[in-house]
Amino acid sequence: MASKQLKEFTFEEVAKHNKEGDLWIIVDSRVYDLSKFVNLHPGGAAVLLVETIAGRDATDAFFGLHRQEVLYRPQYARLQIGTIKGQEPLIKPLATDALSQVPYAEPSWLTPGFSSPYFKESHHRFQKAMRKFVNEVVLPDAIRCEDNGKRISQEVVNKLGEMNIIGMRLGPGKHLKGKTLLGGVITPEEFDHFHELIINAEIGRCGTRGYIDGILAGNVIGLPPILNFGSPELQAKIVPDVLAGKKFICLAISEAFAGSDVSGMQTYAYKDGNEWVISGTKKWITNGVFADYFTVGCKTDDGYTVILVPRSDELSTKPIKTAYSAAAGTAFVTLDKVRVPLSNTLGKEGKGMSVILSNFNHERWMILTISLSTHRLIVEECLKWSQQRRAFGKPLNSQAVIRAKLAQMIARVESAQSWLENVTHQMNNMSYTEQSDKLAGTIAFLKQYVTSTGRATAEDAAQLFGGRSVTQSGMGKLVENFHRTSPYDAILGGAEDALRKMPKNARL
Ligand SMILES: Cc1cc2nc3c(=O)[nH]c(=O)nc-3n(C[C@H](O)[C@H](O)[C@H](O)COP(=O)(O)OP(=O)(O)OC[C@H]3O[C@@H](n4cnc5c(N)ncnc54)[C@H](O)[C@@H]3O)c2cc1C
Numbered sequence: 290m291a292s293k294q295l296k297e298f299t300f301e302e303v304a305k306h307n308k309e310g311d312l313w314i315i316v317d318s319r320v321y322d323l324s325k326f327v328n329l330h331p332g333g334a335a336v337l338l339v340e341t342i343a344g345r346d347a348t349d350a351f352f353g354l355h356r357q358e359v360l361y362r363p364q365y366a367r368l369q370i371g372t373i374k375g376q377e378p379l380i381k382p383l384a385t386d387a388l389s390q391v392p393y394a395e396p397s398w399l400t401p402g403f404s405s406p407y408f409k410e411s412h413h414r415f416q417k418a419m420r421k422f423v424n425e426v427v428l429p430d431a432i433r434c435e436d437n438g439k440r441i442s443q444e445v446v447n448k449l450g451e452m453n454i455i456g457m458r459l460g461p462g463k464h465l466k467g468k469t470l471l472g473g474v475i476t477p478e479e480f481d482h483f484h485e486l487i488i489n490a491e492i493g494r495c496g497t498r499g500y501i502d503g504i505l506a507g508n509v510i511g512l513p514p515i516l517n518f519g520s521p522e523l524q525a526k527i528v529p530d531v532l533a534g535k536k537f538i539c540l541a542i543s544e545a546f547a548g549s550d551v552s553g554m555q556t557y558a559y560k561d562g563n564e565w566v567i568s569g570t571k572k573w574i575t576n577g578v579f580a581d582y583f584t585v586g587c588k589t590d591d592g593y594t595v596i597l598v599p600r601s602d603e604l605s606t607k608p609i610k611t612a613y614s615a616a617a618g619t620a621f622v623t624l625d626k627v628r629v630p631l632s633n634t635l636g637k638e639g640k641g642m643s644v645i646l647s648n649f650n651h652e653r654w655m656i657l658t659i660s661l662s663t664h665r666l667i668v669e670e671c672l673k674w675s676q677q678r679r680a681f682g683k684p685l686n687s688q689a690v691i692r693a694k695l696a697q698m699i700a701r702v703e704s705a706q707s708w709l710e711n712v713t714h715q716m717n718n719m720s721y722t723e724q725s726d727k728l729a730g731t732i733a734f735l736k737q738y739v740t741s742t743g744r745a746t747a748e749d750a751a752q753l754f755g756g757r758s759v760t761q762s763g764m765g766k767l768v769e770n771f772h773r774t775s776p777y778d779a780i781l782g783g784a785e786d787a788l789r790k791m792p793k794n795a796r797l
């Protein structure tokens with residue numbers, strides 16, 4: 290916002306400044322002097338000099354073409370010279386910890402007057418602090434990096450470490466013992482999968498899919514095998530640095546030869562004395578470009594074995610050009626006779642498949658909670674846009690066909706949210722092993738539901754935003770990002786599971 294002294298004007302006074310060289314307009318009771326800016330205006334000078342805009346209240350025209358954030362960018366905020374006498378701006382930036390007032394923009398547990406059997410006072414406290422943190426610390430970096438393709442900035446990583454968000458993203462567990470969580474908003478004893486869900490949901494609201502993976506998704510999937518299957522010495526060496534944001538890890542399972550069918554892996558490890566010698570390639574490895582450690586799935590003489598491999602001259606990475614931002618650090622990894630000690634083995638030799646599979650539930654749950662949150666953000670975008678965009682003399686949302694689309698979008702996010710909350714509750718009440726046994730199918734189905742309904746909303750949203758849904762800046766930027774990247778959520782984290790555990794004696 291402009292900090293200079295603002296004057297008050299009447300509509301009549303503003304109306305006198307309606308020509309080239311002397312051009313004022315009103316947007317939401319704020320008066321702007323565009324006399325010099327007019328020739329720099331990205332939308333051109335001509336549109337500002339017409340009779341219906343120059344010297345007039347251009348609020349509707351403005352919000353039909355710009356996101357409100359344009360008004361808050363410093364270079365444009367300083368064009369404001371005053372306000373309209375006796376009026377207050379209606380449209381203001383929300384406080385960084387505020388909830389959206391748009392119906393269905395927040396899940397019901399965050400909607401005033403609604404209650405929830407799952408979310409307690411500590412979740413509300415945590416959500417408020419997390420939203421503030423994401424809006425103030427993460428979002429500006431997310432917008433910048435999504436655009437320029439650079440990895441998450443180290444200052445943000447350091448703050449994620451300080452707040453212990455890197456650790457909390459792995460879920461509840463011994464790694465949080467004695468830690469101060471989010472500046473002390475909750476205790477490690479209070480922390481459960483609903484707090485973790487909140488972290489994912491708040492991150493999902495950035496709407497910048499490449500950066501969202503770049504915000505250390507590699508740690509979330511690469512570190513649990515160390516925590517659950519690594520030796521105490523290995524854990525002591527690796528875990529503290531990763532949790533503090535000093536080092537990065539990633540999960541390197543997929544290969545050009547093997548994705549859904551992990552058993553097709555060709556990366557081969559053999560023993561030479563007290564070392565593993567590993568050769569092969571890995572593909573689509575999130576954060577691999579900047580990772581220091583790689584949790585690598587290998588074929589070994591007696592099955593599959595997962596081995597921790599530090600970056601070295603024998604392990605090289607190169608970025609893979611994907612349709613989402615290079616901020617994700619997606620890599621092709623080449624291992625050329627890499628030598629690591631046998632003590633870097635995670636779990637039992639030859640039993641790597643169970644290490645890999647045990648990781649999948651949590652990974653899929655993380656992907657879908659983020660995806661659903663971005664999906665909800667897109668619904669909010671559509672609700673706002675269909676209200677502010679006028680066509681054929683009416684807002685878009687006055688058309689029955691548009692209202693039907695909006696209703697379907699809302700039903701999709703609400704149904705998925707209810708299912709997600711139920712699953713998360715089960716996770717809170719099951720051990721890690723029980724989760725693998727009982728929830729694998731359900732989480733796979735939920736992921737399938739969230740991603741397929743997300744695709745349906747992405748299509749509807751793109752239609753609703755028209756041409757704006759293909760531009761990476763301006764009104765439709767979030768819809769464009771979701772439409773381009775939401776198919777990823779169906780792919781990463783593996784193929785969708787088949788129905789398991791049908792009783793053998795079940796008959797019609
Ligand atoms: C952006 C991105 C990030 C990724 N990050 C990582 C990472 O960090 N680490 C990592 O190890 N991997 C990562 N992956 C790889 C990802 O896990 C694989 O792409 C995924 O497992 C699918 O494997 P695939 O691409 O080889 O497809 P394929 O296995 O070739 O499958 C092709 C298609 O067939 C379907 N399909 C396969 N088997 C069946 C079946 N039995 N029944 C029905 N349909 C089937 C699949 O669903 C898919 O639609 C990432 C992928 C992407 C796109």
Ligand code: HEM
Pocket residue numbers: 314316321323330331332333336337342347350351354355356359360365368762763764
């Ligand atoms: C305070 C006044 C204004 C400022 C600071 C401003 C700024 C901008 C900016 C930054 C853009 C680039 C797109 C974006 O980032 O969203 C833009 C585009 C545009 N503006 Fe403005 N603008 C103002 C007023 C207006 C008004 C009153 C009109 C009315 C007709 C207008 C019409 C347009 C058009 C047609 C575009 C192109 C939109 C597109 O490509 O989709 N602008 N403006």
